[in-house]
Amino acid sequence: MYDYKDRLVSINIAMIELDKFADVIDKLKDNGNYRVFNDILRTAGDFPNAIWYSKYSIKKIINWCSNDYLGMGQHSYVIDSMKTALETAGAGAGGTRNISGTTHYHVALELELAKLHKKESALLFTSAYNANQTTLETMAKVIPDIMFISDSENHSSIIQGIRHSKAKKEIFKHNDLGDLESILMSNTGPKCVVFESVYSMDGDIAPVKEIVEVCKKYNAITYIDEVHGVGLYGPNGAGICERDKVDVDIINGTLAKAYGVQGGYICGKREFIDAIRSMASAFIFTTSLSPVLCAGALTSIKYVKDHPELREKLQERAQKTKEELTRQGIEVLQNDSHIVPVIIGDAKKCKAVSDELLYKDGIYVQPINYPTVAVGTERLRFTPTPFHTDAHIFDMVVKLKSAMKRCGRKSI
Secondary structure (H helix, E strand, O other), X not given: OOOHHHHHHHHHHHHHHHHHHHHHHHHHHHHOOOOOOOOEEEOOOOOOEEEEEOOOOEEEEEEOOOOOOOOHHHOHHHHHHHHHHHHHHOOOOOOEOOOOOOOHHHHHHHHHHHHHHOOOXXXXXXXXXXXXXXXXXXXXXXXXXXXXXXXXXXXHXXXXXXXXHOOEEEEEOOOOHHHHHHHHHOOOOOXXXXXXXXXXXXXXXXXXXXXXXXXXXXXXXXXXXXXXXXXXXXXXXXXXXXXXXXXXXXEEEEOOOOOOOOOEEEEEOHHHHHHHHHHOHHHHOOEOOOHHHHHHHHHHHHHHHHOHHHHHHHHHHHHHHHHHHHHOOOOOOOOOOOOEEEEOOOHHHHHHHHHHHHHHHOEEOOEEOOOOOOOOOOEEEEOOOOOOOHHHHHHHHHHHHHHHHHOOOOOO
């Protein structure tokens, strides 16, 4: 006989457990770390202008936090190539890479990426996050006794990839060559050092050449995340490795930032790429990228390679923004990259300044809080592009200074 009392008890227990999710959200809102997804519509051909759909109105804004660093996501050549691919091949890939999902666009893009990085082979993923996590997990399947030695400031995708691999790991102090060598010296088995070229939150650049030299000394595999470097540095836009003339064993990159489209990839020796392709579950059982995205990315890579003035203009705009902020007494975290972090140091104030700029001034810069950055280092991360004018910069700085004052955050 069905016992309704037992059923009611089970329902109540389930509801109590589900209430824990609401408690988590309440806590995030209380400490200022709740993330709001702003409803914006980018205007193709009019970057960095956009439209913001708030609860109360529709408003024109200036986007100051896009990772579309060169505006290639709205370039007419990229859009036209995607239209052509859509009309030629259709919207989707139609399957996994193994089952009918490898189109001619995928093959051409992988060949172009390998050529860009001067590697034997490349492999596409749906995102650079997926590429990092999947590749690191799979490396531990092939080399069960491998030890990953990871920079303390590495991206979540690297952290999760190493964690899920269940391999041995050591963490070296951020960009600290002495600490890295000490760890390498004390471990005799197979090793892989994992680090980034440009660290996206502080904007600092790793001493890539020196790291590779230390790794070679102790026969360690080198693995670099060039997500915030590809398209932006080097004669052809291949990243910091190209700029500094350094050969790293495995390169991870993205199609979603400088190239303005979507997707991620890895490059390396042919046998290594083939093994990842053949053994990585997250790759094998995932529908491949749309050929439309591949076509856009291929066009973008070729265009960016042939137009170094875009990279030069980006760096000039970033430097101009840093100089103007500093001139107005606003503390900027100094670095040699295109990223402009303004430290607020408090989650609630960071969100308040961001809201003031958006609601009052039509300036959109997303607050960066925990867990993306450590508590006490909350910031506004500005990403000037070649299309931010002097007027945009001066206007933003003046309004930022005013918003910080209104929200109880001194400029310096």
